[in-house]
Amino acid sequence: MSIAGFEVEVDRGGGLETEEMTLNMGPQHPSTHGVLRFVVKADGEVMRRAIPDVGYLHRSIEKISEKVGWHGFMPYTDRVDYVAAMFCNQGWGMVTEKLADIEVPKRGEYCRVIAAELNRISSHLLSIGTMILDIGAITPFFHAFREREKINDLLEELCGARLTYNYMRIGGVAWDLPPGYEESVLAFLSQLEPMLDEFNTLVSDNTLFRGRCAKVATISAEQAISYNLVGPNLRASGVRYDVRRDEPYSVYPELEFDVPIGLGMAGEVGDSFDRYWVRFVEIKESMKILRQCFRQIPAGPVVAKVPRKLKPQEGDAQIRIESARGDMSWYAVSDGSEFPYRCKVRTGSFAAMSIIEELSPGLMLADLVTVIASLDIVAPEVDR
Amino acid sequence: MATVLNQYVRNVFDTAAAVFEGMAVTCSHFVRTPSTIQYPDRTDVRVQDTLPYRYRGILEVDLEICTGCLACERACPIDCIVIDAKKDKATKQMMLNRFDIDIAKCMYCGLCSEPCPTGSIHHTPEFEGADYSLESMLRRFVKEPVAAYKPKKVEDDPKIAPILERGMKYLDEFAAAGDEIEAEAEA
Amino acid sequence: MLQEFIDSLIADGLFGGLPRDVAYLIGMLAAGALVVFGFVLNVAGITTFVERRVWARIQSRVGPNRVGPQGVLQWLADGLKLLMKEEAIPFAADARLFKLAPFIVTIGFITAFVAMPFSSALIVADLNLGILYITSMTSLVVVGIMVAGWASNNKWSLIGGIRAAAQIVSYEIPAALSIFTVILITGTLSMQSIIQQQSWLPWDWFIFHNPFTFIGFFVTFVALLAEGNRTPFDLPEAESELVAGFVTEYSGARYLFFFLVEWGNLYVISAILVTLFLGGWQVPMIPVITDSAFGLNLLQALTFVGKSYFGVILIMWIRATLPRIRVDQLMTTCWKYLLPISFANFMGTALWVLIWPDGFLPAELLMTALGFGLVGYFFYRVAYHLRRSGAQITLSPLS
Numbered sequence: 005m006s007i008a009g010f011e012v013e014v015d016r017g018g019g020l021e022t023e024e025m026t027l028n029m030g031p032q033h034p035s036t037h038g039v040l041r042f043v044v045k046a047d048g049e050v051m052r053r054a055i056p057d058v059g060y061l062h063r064s065i066e067k068i069s070e071k072v073g074w075h076g077f078m079p080y081t082d083r084v085d086y087v088a089a090m091f092c093n094q095g096w097g098m099v100t101e102k103l104a105d106i107e108v109p110k111r112g113e114y115c116r117v118i119a120a121e122l123n124r125i126s127s128h129l130l131s132i133g134t135m136i137l138d139i140g141a142i143t144p145f146f147h148a149f150r151e152r153e154k155i156n157d158l159l160e161e162l163c164g165a166r167l168t169y170n171y172m173r174i175g176g177v178a179w180d181l182p183p184g185y186e187e188s189v190l191a192f193l194s195q196l197e198p199m200l201d202e203f204n205t206l207v208s209d210n211t212l213f214r215g216r217c218a219k220v221a222t223i224s225a226e227q228a229i230s231y232n233l234v235g236p237n238l239r240a241s242g243v244r245y246d247v248r249r250d251e252p253y254s255v256y257p258e259l260e261f262d263v264p265i266g267l268g269m270a271g272e273v274g275d276s277f278d279r280y281w282v283r284f285v286e287i288k289e290s291m292k293i294l295r296q297c298f299r300q301i302p303a304g305p306v307v308a309k310v311p312r313k314l315k316p317q318e319g320d321a322q323i324r325i326e327s328a329r330g331d332m333s334w335y336a337v338s339d340g341s342e343f344p345y346r347c348k349v350r351t352g353s354f355a356a357m358s359i360i361e362e363l364s365p366g367l368m369l370a371d372l373v374t375v376i377a378s379l380d381i382v383a384p385e386v387d388r
Numbered sequence: 389m390a391t392v393l394n395q396y397v398r399n400v401f402d403t404a405a406a407v408f409e410g411m412a413v414t415c416s417h418f419v420r421t422p423s424t425i426q427y428p429d430r431t432d433v434r435v436q437d438t439l440p441y442r443y444r445g446i447l448e449v450d451l452e453i454c455t456g457c458l459a460c461e462r463a464c465p466i467d468c469i470v471i472d473a474k475k476d477k478a479t480k481q482m483m484l485n486r487f488d489i490d491i492a493k494c495m496y497c498g499l500c501s502e503p504c505p506t507g508s509i510h511h512t513p514e515f516e517g518a519d520y521s522l523e524s525m526l527r528r529f530v531k532e533p534v535a536a537y538k539p540k541k542v543e544d545d546p547k548i549a550p551i552l553e554r555g556m557k558y559l560d561e562f563a564a565a566g567d568e569i570e571a572e573a574e575a
Numbered sequence: 576m577l578q579e580f581i582d583s584l585i586a587d588g589l590f591g592g593l594p595r596d597v598a599y600l601i602g603m604l605a606a607g608a609l610v611v612f613g614f615v616l617n618v619a620g621i622t623t624f625v626e627r628r629v630w631a632r633i634q635s636r637v638g639p640n641r642v643g644p645q646g647v648l649q650w651l652a653d654g655l656k657l658l659m660k661e662e663a664i665p666f667a668a669d670a671r672l673f674k675l676a677p678f679i680v681t682i683g684f685i686t687a688f689v690a691m692p693f694s695s696a697l698i699v700a701d702l703n704l705g706i707l708y709i710t711s712m713t714s715l716v717v718v719g720i721m722v723a724g725w726a727s728n729n730k731w732s733l734i735g736g737i738r739a740a741a742q743i744v745s746y747e748i749p750a751a752l753s754i755f756t757v758i759l760i761t762g763t764l765s766m767q768s769i770i771q772q773q774s775w776l777p778w779d780w781f782i783f784h785n786p787f788t789f790i791g792f793f794v795t796f797v798a799l800l801a802e803g804n805r806t807p808f809d810l811p812e813a814e815s816e817l818v819a820g821f822v823t824e825y826s827g828a829r830y831l832f833f834f835l836v837e838w839g840n841l842y843v844i845s846a847i848l849v850t851l852f853l854g855g856w857q858v859p860m861i862p863v864i865t866d867s868a869f870g871l872n873l874l875q876a877l878t879f880v881g882k883s884y885f886g887v888i889l890i891m892w893i894r895a896t897l898p899r900i901r902v903d904q905l906m907t908t909c910w911k912y913l914l915p916i917s918f919a920n921f922m923g924t925a926l927w928v929l930i931w932p933d934g935f936l937p938a939e940l941l942m943t944a945l946g947f948g949l950v951g952y953f954f955y956r957v958a959y960h961l962r963r964s965g966a967q968i969t970l971s972p973l974s
């Protein structure tokens with residue numbers, strides 16, 4: 005049979021026989037957060053499989069490190085995960101410091117934590133904002149971005165850039181806190197609180213939103229561990245693991261904060277709503293950390309004396325930090341020269357990508373975007 | 389049966405209540421002040437003037453206080469600064485023949501302005517860099533060869549003193565500037 | 576009416592010696608063009624502008640404000656831009672159907688205006704089937720959407736088209752059932768008679784006639800939202816799932832037509848609601864203004880359009896608030912919730928009319944009080960949210 009000039013196979017046997025449809029979602033699709041691609045095998049509205057296809061945003065960042073040197077690589081780390089660049093800055097700084105045996109001054113560490121936690125709030129705001137946008141409500145997205153914009157302003161005041169911060173240096177940070185910074189951050193935090201409550205009224209308590217997320221793509225704790233999920237995705241499945249608490253680095257041992265886990269508020273532990281909710285609670289935890297930081301920050305220098313021609317001794321080092329998307333590990337090898345011999349970044353989004361294929365059978369097409377958004381996949385972080 | 393009916397009515401009521409509350413929140417936004425900045429022409433002051441001091445915009449070089457030390461050229465990870473500084477044999481003067489910054493390549497990372505001893509190379513709050521061709525994005529700062537600046541204990545030239553003061557003030561912002569130079573001297 | 580008007584023009588010798596039928600045809604076409612260009616296009620266009628501004632304020636933005644004073648001509652600029660754009664027809668598409676689809680959709684939408692009452696005199700044709708005619712014409716839109724989805728030969732479009740068909744056909748039932756609760760009271764389908772049986776006093780409106788119509792109003796509202804593909808039921812063009820649904824492959828003028836219908840439909844939906852439940856064009860008799868027929872009609876038309884526009888803004892506001900629901904939830908909402916409720920309403924109203932054929936004033940007053948009480952509580956909540964956020968307040972809608 006020919007319809008619209010195309011040969012169409014029609015099954016004339018008895019009963020309702022349906023054909024599997026292959027859908028190509030991405031790389032240019034409005035809700036793939038950058039350039040991701042999924043090959044979706046769908047049976048009508050129900051997916052049989054969604055196969056992720058990575059590599060569309062590969063920029064060879066790890067290779068670049070071998071050409072630009074220890075100091076020069078810092079601005080490139082901003083591009084590893086441009087939504088949460090502070091963590092990548094910190095990761096590179098820490099791994100180099102470990103290689104070259106550099107001690108960061110206390111105030112420098114506090115500056116790092118302040119910048120990183122501000123960045124964590126902005127990253128989570130973006131994540132929950134885009135999640136609700138993908139689910140179809142437009143306003144909460146703008147409200148989240150309005151608050152994120154204020155953080156961008158604060159970070160701009162701190163380091164002169166809104167997205168690619170390049171704030172940290174090997175041995176500390178580039179700039180001390182500007183005068184009056186504490187007041188502006190605390191003022192921001194105190195006005196963020198009612199905004200979050202309002203966001204709750206508008207989004208989290210909304211039955212339509214809960215209906216879209218509850219019991220969608222539930223990840224059990226075993227599954228999460230076996231797929232190596234990290235960060236909020238892992239915690240949403242009920243595993244209380246946070247690098248900041250379990251393998252403390254920087255000044256986190258001196259700070260008090262809770263590690264929220266998924267409670268199954270809308271349905272099951274580990275469903276999309278839990279992932280959303282864990283991020284939401286983490287914003288509040290970060291606010292708590294920021295307030296403590298400003299109370300505890302000592303005076304002193306913010307950066308150690310590091311030679312401009314840095315030559316760490318031969319060897320390798322590996323560190324882990326808790327980025328906004330979870331356990332991020334940096335590995336660097338030095339051959340004693342001015343340039344790293346090898347650098348490797350392990351990011352959370354890549355692992356999160358791989359679990360989608362397992363989660364997808366039986367989900368609706370519309371759920372796929374919910375899952376991508378709730379796993380908080382940021383395309384540049386997947387490929388680097 | 390009763391529980392099923394109960395649940396049914398509850399579902400309807402919950403949804404209605406959620407919609408009601410949500411609409412109350414959005415309604416309250418009808419009268420809130422919008423937070424848009426109507427760049428470029430409908431702002432009270434130029435947006436550039438509202439940016440913080442540390443803002444990393446398009447680079448600018450004050451040739452009057454450039455010592456020709458090439459520290460910035462070395463620091464730049466993508467080699468978008470090209471400096472040609474030679475000692476003039478006759479006058480024993482460091483001459484700057486060329487000082488180009490390719491702002492099309494520059495990623496505004498700020499690594500170049502950090503090691504500058506006089507704050508000659510610095511970021512401005514300008515960010516409007518759009519242009520018609522790539523060539524015009526190459527900023528050539530040296531029009532004709534000039535003598536490089538020689539640092540003095542106290543700057544007495546009334547023309548240069550304010551520029552140097554600005555440069556040093558700019559350097560003060562960097563936590564590391566002074567220290568690193570010392571460290572380099574030790575190394 | 577139109578026919579008499581043309582007759583009088585013929586009598587004046589305006590059409591020369593043309594045969595009567597040709598004169599009618601010309602007259603009809605002229606009137607149609609007047610309606611389409613004079614009202615429908617403007618309504619759809621201005622609605623897009625209003626929607627963008629309303630959204631903007633809800634989202635802490637200012638919205639379009641550059642083209643013309645306060646940006647009121649933005650919709651014209653957008654429309655002209657789309658008209659001047661090149662129209663791309665995909666190579667693999669069924670070109671004939673692809674070209675036809677926007678017109679089917681537009682016909683379904685524009686013909687609904689034929690029976691739309693703007694005032695006691697201003698109506699193209701007061702059909703005795705009025706409301707039935709409008710609901711059936713607006714569901715013609717689904718044919719166009721299906722055709723568009725199929726002819727584009729794009730899987731996303733196809734899914735959008737199929738979703739639209741399933742959705743509109745399902746929601747037709749609760750919509751019709753709850754519209755018929757009103758018909759039970761009026762005993763007529765004619766739009767004008769329905770309005771004439773109400774008055775400008777709120778407790779004479781059918782929404783407050785009895786508890787069942789009160790619920791019926793919301794059921795109709797939800798069902799019509801779903802029929803008009805509006806959030807939370809905008810699945811056929813869910814931009815985060817299906818790129819742009821059935822309009823994915825369209826560009827230029829044909830895309831404009833879909834646009835037009837989508838926004839024009841807002842007006843149709845709220846006009847139906849205003850006619851059925853909110854007293855239509857009924858106005859109080861203010862001696863000076865309503866003494867002349869012109870003054871009366873003008874006031875009525877303003878009231879009707881004003882009420883409808885309130886409905887339009889309400890729909891936009893809902894769209895700005897709620898997320899989209901999923902296909903299975905869409906069907907659950909329709910078959911498990913709206914349908915039983917509208918059945919119950921239907922039976923309840925039938926009983927009510929049997930007991931009190933002329934309405935029961937205490938109940939009407941009570942329902943009115945309830946309705947206004949809800950509105951009052953709503954504004955109390957709004958004030959609460961405003962106070963809690965501690966945000967700055969700007970009352971002026973200008974920017």
Ligand code: SF4
Pocket residue numbers: 447463464465466467468469489493494495496497498499500501
């Ligand atoms: S800002 Fe960075 S990229 Fe630009 S010239 Fe300076 S060092 Fe090079």
Ligand code: SF4
Pocket residue numbers: 449453454455456457458459460461471503504505506507508509
């Ligand atoms: S701009 Fe500064 S760092 Fe660059 S050559 Fe001149 S003095 Fe040296």
